Amino acid sequence: MKAAIYHGREDVRVEETEPQSLGPADVRVAVGACGICGSDLHEYAEGPIAIPEDEPHPLTGETLPLTIGHEFAGRVTETGADVDAPVAGDTVVVNPIIGCGECQYCTAGEHSLCDRLMNVGIHGGGGGFAETVVVPAENAVSLPDDLSPEDGALVEPLGVGLHAVRRSGLSAGDTAAVFGAGPIGLAVLQSALAAGAREVYVSEPRAARRELAEQLGATEVVDPRTSDPVRAIKAATDGGTHTAFEVAGVDETLTQAVRTTRKTGTTVVVSVYEAAATLQPNLVMMGERNLVGSYGYRGGPSSRQGEFATVIRMLQDGRLDADPMITGRIGLDDIVEEGFERLRDPESDHVKILVTP
């Protein structure tokens, strides 16, 4: 089968590879759509970062080259001997997080906090930029008939956004500020509105993303290259927002986000940082502000009360909308030129590009 294989920085090759073997508790998924994530782009442009290079991943035992892609949905084509559900023919979205199952976090059901965490499509175990992927059946979450595999491919980033809003403690009627309107920032925006935010302000340098934020319901968008977002948002909210979301991953926006919150406000760090940031702790101390981290999503891979299942429900009833975030659809062969290279262009209007293997 064909797969996009990561060999190193700026070296992703679409190659023929052997389909993975199927264990008794696994299912094989024929990928219908797989989104290119910001972290895929980071790995392409500046990696390997999380992709294991020399040291084999503790759970997968793999190092590069390996197949990437972790935001995907598709159809089950084969199931292991011990698998009752899903069955062949079901459309599923894959929850890519797998913990060791043994540590204090996994045994408490908090797999996303496992120190040896594996992400299918980052750390090994195949990936969504391939014709098929084999995953544990419990990580294959059924998609209802009214949702497409394209909706399914957006469940993962929408889950990250939902989890961030849940971590913020945002109450109905609160105000929010979102720094960065890429796919995760827009997912945060949607979840903040779904949570009853009274106003959501978005700071984003790219015009196309600001427009999309407005289309998705942002109260006001700010271009941080032409005006000070902290000053603008504090003025609009009479002193600062209840919550802020750092979804840009740059030093400056961490302080901007914290300063934008009112005293006692909460800033959620959603981005990965490549280096340490500077922060004056007095902003936290004297304002009794809160800085909290949000990583992935919670609630067990296929739990009905988990955040993956919640996103699916919210896509069904329209509180979340995948479609406006999808700005490109390409084939697997075009993943480098029409995918990674387009997204790394700072003038690009793209938000989420889906790959159809």
Added chain:
Amino acid sequence: MKAAIYHGREDVRVEETEPQSLGPADVRVAVGACGICGSDLHEYAEGPIAIPEDEPHPLTGETLPLTIGHEFAGRVTETGADVDAPVAGDTVVVNPIIGCGECQYCTAGEHSLCDRLMNVGIHGGGGGFAETVVVPAENAVSLPDDLSPEDGALVEPLGVGLHAVRRSGLSAGDTAAVFGAGPIGLAVLQSALAAGAREVYVSEPRAARRELAEQLGATEVVDPRTSDPVRAIKAATDGGTHTAFEVAGVDETLTQAVRTTRKTGTTVVVSVYEAAATLQPNLVMMGERNLVGSYGYRGGPSSRQGEFATVIRMLQDGRLDADPMITGRIGLDDIVEEGFERLRDPESDHVKILVTP
């Protein structure tokens, strides 16, 4: 009357000054004991920091020179025409925080968050290093008969420690780490134990303070100059504490505190920082850790449910103990040589020095 007046860095003079005038809602307090706070020492050694120098304070209208000292208790000698309680002869501890009364924080009862906050003894309004101080009657909290003015002088720092522990969300049975065992660190230690902490680890370079921490119930003390406190505490707690308290105010200990917590753990910033600190936000993000600020104490200056009243109650029933923290008692004339100069000596064994005017 005599008062210690701050004229500038390393320039505190004990001088004759006019007693303050008494308004209809005020009481005059003859100071029995006033503690030298770490922030007084900062003002002496490196200030003026919070003490208004050129710009008059928005509430007091004062600039230096002004009387300092904000951790004090004493006896009421005179009351304004509108004051029902306390009455002359009562022993009181002064809650030094006064808000503007008009902003969104003050009107919600959160005076300690007021942007124009005044602290008696820092921003003007007299101070505890004087024979008498005039304060609003509602800031004079009655001390029960079984507590001395010396206990009363410790209510303020113990309130800071109690509030920090309340902000941490520490639950009975949780583990805690305290970075810095000065008066506030020791107050945090006592409150964490009162809150039912299973184990409290303390990192502190000064031997005398480590000994005092042990005496007050620390599970284990670490000298960060001879061993890595993060490694030691993480090993002792099987991966990290539930809570950590940054009470040292140096760049390095912020990261140490955050790294010492387990994933999902909470670090409380209690210190004032003189400059920005460096922090890798991934520690917060990937570990879903929390960083929260704690400033002063809450609950209205003399509310029976407020944290000042709570500390008084906890001193009465022995859950908090002021006495071991008091390492020196001096007269007002000796405040510079036997007070500030002793405390700034890194080899000093002192923790809390009380001044008796």
